[in-house]
Amino acid sequence: MSQGIPQGWYGASATAAPPREALSGLLRCDVCVVGGGYTGLSAALHLALAGARVILLEAETVGFAASGRNGGQIHTGFRKEQSELESWLGRQHARELWELGAESKALVRELVHTHAIDCALKDGLVIAAHRMSAAHALEREAEHLASQYGYTQLAMLDAARTEAELGTRVYPASRFDSGGGHLHALNFARGLGRAAETAGAVLFEHSRVLALDEDKAGVNARTAGGTISSDQVVLACDAFSGALAPQLAPYIGQLESFIVATAPLDEALYARVLPSDAAVADTRHVLDYYRKSEDRRMLFAGRESYWRVPKDVAGMVGPRMAHVFPALTGVAIDYAWHGTVGITRTRMPHLGRLSKRMLFAHGYSGQGVALATLCGKLMSEAALGKPERFDVLARVPAAPFPGGQLLRRPLVAAALAWFKLLDALPG
């Protein structure tokens, strides 16, 4: 079993990436993008397509962090239900957000198609209810989305149909979303990188930005080897943005999520587990999420931690997988890895400006495959003088995590323990 590859199975199965140089010396451009995940890559691509001179600085390699190791699931909307957004922000603002959410899924599909990104994109996502009360909530929201937003791609499945689609009996009901889907996370990131370069963006790797400062000429992004001087900076470091911009640290939490990939399943097992081949996430706070890969493995994620990374990820996630799919008990686990999810207290993405010349977007709270890709595009629009759509998200009020620098992590860990307790309650 390989636990040494940072991006686990994604790292082992991805299409090759070209080697890229580290920044050296002083360069000038219109927009400097910091961070080479979906947010930064999408920003760089859209900026370059619009004719801007753009340079992207990535601390490691393209797709090294969340964008190269996530569940690959494409979700509808936001982590907060649309009905909650309406009560919180009002109907008009909630509707504008819904439209952006819908665009984010379409954007992923359009980018994959236009730039011929080989990332095994498939339709279909199931939200599995871990108890009946959760199923009722899923159904209420589906009815609301159909009647108020005309979204008719959700279908409730009872226990028998859920078992037929998922190949497990652990859920009393589920909701099938034909508008959701899944993809190979790292190949999507690498494909965006390739598309950005083809459009004219310059990408540097192994170029961690150590400081940002402003002078009359613009913003300076300084690495160990050089400096980019630009009119504007787009900050796209998600869970890590607080390290570069300490004023953002109270707004972004880090949660470790753990994934395993089994050995390729034989034909009988492959047909038996998850026959629908959709991606699945359950309704618990500390959720299981999983899907099958194009090379016939089960990729299963379960357990989360705000606190530490266990030595034996497979030993932790394997029993969860066997609980959901007893047929997978004893199947070899070939890869185990983890990644840091950037979360916000509101569970809504956090977008804004550090100054007139510096934009940021982070905190997709586990739903960044589509939303980060969109937010990169929205940052490109804002950097090019069209901030209206960026501002729809920037207007969502952000809330700092309580506790300050020292107490934040223990407090958030305590909250996670509390949510685990709630998940276990009957209902």
Ligand SMILES: Cc1cc2nc3c(=O)[nH]c(=O)nc-3n(C[C@H](O)[C@H](O)[C@H](O)COP(=O)(O)OP(=O)(O)OC[C@H]3O[C@@H](n4cnc5c(N)ncnc54)[C@H](O)[C@@H]3O)c2cc1C
């Ligand atoms: C294990 C896991 C599972 C997930 N599953 C899903 C899922 O199934 N569906 C879904 O929608 N979302 C999922 N997510 C969330 C999703 O992956 C993220 O929301 C999304 O990838 C964020 O993209 P990003 O570009 O903003 O950040 P990242 O991909 O984290 O990229 C940020 C980049 O910035 C770089 N960086 C940091 N600091 C600096 C610096 N100072 N200088 C230069 N570069 C820097 C990092 O190296 C990194 O490459 C998951 C996340 C994880 C970790």
